[in-house]
Amino acid sequence: MTRTNAKGAPALPLNTILPGDCIEVMNALPEASVDLIFADPPYNLQLKGQLHRPDNSQVDAVDDHWDQFDSFAAYDQFTKDWLKAARRLLKPNGAIWVIGSYHNIFRVGAALQNEGYWILNDVVWRKSNPMPNFRGKRLTNAHETMIWASKSEGAKYTFNYEALKSLNEGIQMRSDWVLPICTGHERLKDENGDKAHPTQKPESLLHRVLVGSTNPGDVVLDPFFGTGTTGAVAKMLGREFIGIEREEAYRKVAEKRISRVRKFDREALQVSAGKRAEPRVPFGQLVERGMLRPGEQLYSMNNRYKAKVRADGTLVGGEVKGSIHQVGAALEGAPSCNGWTYWCFKRDGKVVPIDVLRQQIRSEMRQN
Amino acid sequence: MTRTNAKGAPALPLNTILPGDCIEVMNALPEASVDLIFADPPYNLQLKGQLHRPDNSQVDAVDDHWDQFDSFAAYDQFTKDWLKAARRLLKPNGAIWVIGSYHNIFRVGAALQNEGYWILNDVVWRKSNPMPNFRGKRLTNAHETMIWASKSEGAKYTFNYEALKSLNEGIQMRSDWVLPICTGHERLKDENGDKAHPTQKPESLLHRVLVGSTNPGDVVLDPFFGTGTTGAVAKMLGREFIGIEREEAYRKVAEKRISRVRKFDREALQVSAGKRAEPRVPFGQLVERGMLRPGEQLYSMNNRYKAKVRADGTLVGGEVKGSIHQVGAALEGAPSCNGWTYWCFKRDGKVVPIDVLRQQIRSEMRQN
């Protein structure tokens, strides 16, 4: 499946795994075409011998302080390069997630900031079943760190607040996520029965990332695709994916894995939406429609203030005139006020919030 | 109290708070004289406007002059300078702890590595009672990150493995620590009754750091002393401290605080930990972890109603959407409903209550 964007730019190779070096492959894709990037880059230590210095000379084996510094410099260059290529691919309101451990995450985080990304949260994946520290020389390494960042400061990134709140039993989702590591049937094995990839991430982690920061139909890119957890979960959740992976063995495992995944029901993909998604209803419409009469009294929630409805949908309360929000804020001496939940009217002796009338109009709108 | 080291170098001003800029003060102290450094440097928060809670009260933000930097470059230079001065002071087998948030910790971590420190662990302080995200635009910022590093690779740092294991009910201490923020009587107030310092750290945090990585009699330096949590806990635990603090107001509060501390107070206060309540398991976690599939049917205990699972851990049953509890209550016309015991799923033709899955997760959690 491919797609051409509005400008007729090169088509996007959706739901495929592209072979090759991720920086070169990303640079060949059309800019501003991707909604989310999830990246699990290699650690510093694993790159020894594969890395090149900024001047392209080979990095020697690391056995003293200066080589250590060279290794850091090379890793920084590599990080900067792929983050730059990734940022070019992101739509203006796109975002990125990067996961790492203390070996590399500090360098990655600093590079993200240097490249102009804007950090939204750092998220700790707290492993419920980590590998213990056998030698008792350090603390059990029981977590990894993810960084969530928008393409730039002020961007309107996607955040499904209500959906994550639902996932967390009605309480705001925190920056520390307790999830088990990938084991059992989920852990992919090669033909010898060994684990197919050393750092396969659990699908539960990607589930939370994708539910929280993408919408169905969004394009999700993973430049270090590995065995394709990002692709598998994206497919389940009705998102499009693009994977990039250098190693053929991983690509093959991932292809097979993803082909077996079934997408969830359309209805199951619907997620709790916040009130921000609801259409705006001007207060004046309640008056126009006769739900409230001009001259009718409104009462504040705390019953301390009264105000009178005027024919143009404004209120008069004491000395103050203006919208339901302005009058409420002025009377309470508050910086702002949600008039919809602040004001009530009386019907048959009962006090009813005016928001009930707004809900009525909205439900009529939905039936059209 | 002062002490002269073996080489007859200048005496160390033990158990005092030195005024002035921490870099200059550190450079005037004798090299290789300190066992541990705990540093809580400025975080370089970049706050824009004011933030109000939903009840319209205003959040008292950290906008102090000492936290202002002109640019990342300026912050990096500052970080490099104080880390270099600190490293000179450390004994060869000394170590450092630095605490920060996503605003600064990545830059600090990278600078630590660049200066030749060797990271031993990153440790997450998971706050049991963090400030929520009031606008629903991000995840609750519920943790801070500490980096624990030795002076150099291969150094024989102090690690009291058994002591920390005891603190953790006989289980190996992990890299994530759940501790409450500093409130109540422990939180120091000024003469107006306002908080004396905007970012006072809890003593429980320092207790764990010092028990784990120092021995009695060790010298602990804190270059950003603030109101002296490091000094207070060091004194309780029989460690020597050196504080450096620029602001006179903080120094005065710290002096008074520490003068009241008596060694071993802590021991007397050590009470056996209360029994743990059963951990809360959000229903959404069953979905994330693939124990239930989005789109899957659930059946009510009495087999009268069905509902479908959604990707965010909510249910749809007929016209009703919401949590397992809400949908159950609505369908039964009851004021409330325990969804865990009300809903069942089918596996291999058998009907199983979803509570079985919750028990499964809890038993995994207990095996940590």
Added chain:
DNA sequence: TACCGCAGTGAATCATGAG
């Protein structure tokens, strides 16, 4: 005394669409 409700608060990069 015990219990209950209300007010206060904590390292925060915390809005968005119409005109």
Added chain:
DNA sequence: GCTCATGATTCACTGCGGT
């Protein structure tokens, strides 16, 4: 680009005063 009006948004815990 800009300004302005609309209106969405919180968890855990402490301390105090009233019953």
